[in-house]
Amino acid sequence: MRHYNIPFFIPELGCPHQCVFCDQHRISGTPKVPRPKELSSQVEAYLATFPDGEKQVEIAFFGGNFTGLLPEEQEAYLAATTPWLRDGKVQGIRLSTRPDYISRENLELLKRFGVSSIELGAQSMDEEVLRLSGRGHTARQVEEAASLILAHGFRLGLQMMTGLPGDTKEKTLFTARRIVELGAVETRIYPTLVIEGTHLAKLYREGSYEPLNLEETVERCKHLVLIFEQHKVKILRLGLHPSEGLINGNDLLAGPFHSALKEVVETAIWGELFREAYAQWQGTSVCIRVSPKALNAAIGHHASNRKWLEQVFKKVNFNADPALKGREYRADPC
Numbered sequence: 195m196r197h198y199n200i201p202f203f204i205p206e207l208g209c210p211h212q213c214v215f216c217d218q219h220r221i222s223g224t225p226k227v228p229r230p231k232e233l234s235s236q237v238e239a240y241l242a243t244f245p246d247g248e249k250q251v252e253i254a255f256f257g258g259n260f261t262g263l264l265p266e267e268q269e270a271y272l273a274a275t276t277p278w279l280r281d282g283k284v285q286g287i288r289l290s291t292r293p294d295y296i297s298r299e300n301l302e303l304l305k306r307f308g309v310s311s312i313e314l315g316a317q318s319m320d321e322e323v324l325r326l327s328g329r330g331h332t333a334r335q336v337e338e339a340a341s342l343i344l345a346h347g348f349r350l351g352l353q354m355m356t357g358l359p360g361d362t363k364e365k366t367l368f369t370a371r372r373i374v375e376l377g378a379v380e381t382r383i384y385p386t387l388v389i390e391g392t393h394l395a396k397l398y399r400e401g402s403y404e405p406l407n408l409e410e411t412v413e414r415c416k417h418l419v420l421i422f423e424q425h426k427v428k429i430l431r432l433g434l435h436p437s438e439g440l441i442n443g444n445d446l447l448a449g450p451f452h453s454a455l456k457e458v459v460e461t462a463i464w465g466e467l468f469r470e471a472y473a474q475w476q477g478t479s480v481c482i483r484v485s486p487k488a489l490n491a492a493i494g495h496h497a498s499n500r501k502w503l504e505q506v507f508k509k510v511n512f513n514a515d516p517a518l519k520g521r522e523y524r525a526d527p528c
């Protein structure tokens with residue numbers, strides 16, 4: 195069943211402070227926080243764009259610390275979504291929040307208003323990385339919050355970052371493994387970018403923070419994708435959604451930004467599979483079959499996997515084969 199989010203960005207609303215890497219206004223390109231009474235017209239506008247047929251729709255509050263709002267403010271936002279939940283046009287509410295703002299009382303409030311999915315910004319499960327990133331919470335708090343969320347029957351998402359101050363490849367992979375162990379069924383992976391106006395921008399200018407380059411980022415993300423894939427944790431997003439300010443403006447000071455990062459990472463994973471195997475492939479031509487879903491990724495971003503194989507084989511074909519799934523492929527002479 196297709197899933198649709200109707201997103202509302204509430205930049206840094208409810209945040210106790212600004213984490214060193216964060217400026218949600220610039221990241222989301224949303225200068226203004228929507229008020230509860232403004233939700234109605236946007237929900238209707240989104241619903242009108244969704245195709246007929248069976249679908250799962252969630253109204254989503256992103257970009258802030260939802261449970262850091264006063265209970266009456268949370269209730270005002272959630273109550274504004276009730277008409278669509280009641281008439282079945284929307285099946286649930288999704289929100290992102292901080293691990294240190296999860297309590298039994300608050301989870302009960304969210305439950306009452308039909309919240310279905312909670313995404314926690316874990317960012318790292320390494321204490322030093324959390325401290326250097328100014329998160330203001332510990333890994334233990336992520337664990338406790340995750341367990342409370344699951345115990346209350348919500349769908350759990352844990353978001354993570356790579357390349358934060360003090361982070362290493364090992365710490366990044368450790369974080370991913372802990373996310374799996376903590377029972378998340380969804381994740382988002384964000385490579386750290388240096389956004390103008392943040393504390394990280396100051397550290398970068400002083401020379402005390404160096405972002406990852408794109409190659410290192412792709413290398414780390416390749417492993418993350420494989421870990422999450424293996425454990426059936428759905429990756430909802432890999433890399434920041436490219437807002438106008440990030441692509442064309444002055445918001446991005448440094449860091450491994452790529453508007454199609456997921457594609458680049460997928461290309462690298464498929465490229466590695468082919469590089470490990472091509473020496474055993476017989477003949478001067480090769481016809482590679484992959485699942486229909488994987489076809490574009492196997493061919494590669496800007497057809498880079500195909501172009502590389504064309505340097506080795508006289509003829510290279512890629513075809514979709516519905517009998518294959520995931521990372522399965524067949525390589526035969528054409």
Ligand code: SF4
Pocket residue numbers: 206209210211212213216217218257258259292315
């Ligand atoms: S990272 Fe999350 S908690 Fe930190 S300032 Fe940004 S929105 Fe708030």
